[in-house]
Amino acid sequence: MSISIGTPFKKLAKKVLLCGSGELGKEVVIELQRYGVEVIAVDSYADAPAMQVADRCHIISMLDGQELKRVIELERPDLVVPEVEAIATDTLAEMEAAGFVTVIPTARATQLTMNREGIRRLAAEELGLKTSPFLFATTGEEFRQAVKTIGMPCVVKPIMSSSGKGQSTIRSSNQIDEAWTYAQEGGR
Known part of the structure; x- marks a missing residue:
């Protein structure tokens, strides 16, 4: 070049x-x-x-x-x-x-x-790289089930965001709904 x-x-x-x-x-x-x-x-x-x-x-x-x-x-x-x-x-x-x-x-x-889903799927599925456990949720109920499946502590990130907006870590079950709301408000 x-x-x-x-x-x-x-x-x-x-x-x-x-x-x-x-x-x-x-x-x-x-x-x-x-x-x-x-x-x-x-x-x-x-x-x-x-x-x-x-x-x-x-x-x-x-x-x-x-x-x-x-x-x-x-x-x-x-x-x-x-x-x-x-x-x-x-x-x-x-x-x-x-x-x-x-x-x-x-x-x-x-x-x-x-796009977090895109990068996660590229890394885990297309490239076969080891990643931490992850799930995607589109509703509050799916989110609660995903947290239950992954366990705590559970890092939550909106599918699309920048500068860490909407990200949180759930350490107890009383933080689940708050984390969902925060992710929805912080995502793009």
């Missing part, structure tokens, strides 16, 4: 669109700029850390696929780098499949990082 880097703000500039603009993203922006890469930071709130050093920024709901697509079409980046899990991953996958954008590492990898 050969690397070709242009000059920022010129026709041949290499552009990276960073989806998520937190502290880690800020470090990514700084390093990319050292290589002469033009960086566009995107996040759902103004003045996010990476926006403070990026060449340009956009504030959108990153879970809104149409908004994300609009920004990608406007900026036409060479690469899209997801820095957070809470983005419209289906939109990234569609645009990548159509050959419109390259997502690093891939849109599928980004989808899997946000």
Whole structure:
């Protein structure tokens, strides 16, 4: 693989669109700029850390696929780098499949990082890796049965979440309903 880097703000500039603009993203922006890469930071709130050093920024709901697509079409980046899990991953996958954008590492990898069921099934079933016991529940009753089957302590995580939202550990039966509610409220 050969690397070709242009000059920022010129026709041949290499552009990276960073989806998520937190502290880690800020470090990514700084390093990319050292290589002469033009960086566009995107996040759902103004003045996010990476926006403070990026060449340009956009504030959108990153879970809104149409908004994300609009920004990608406007900026036409060479690469899209997801820095957070809470983005419209289906939109990234569609645009990548159509050959419109390259997502690093891939849109599928980004989808899997946000979807606990997908990553668990990939690890345990497709790759045959050893995992801790796990079950998925869509109702409170299924959840109570899953906790009973797995036993306590039982770590609870929403199917889709980021930044640890909705996660808890059940250590006694009187925490089961509270953990279910918390997971439902913290999931995406």
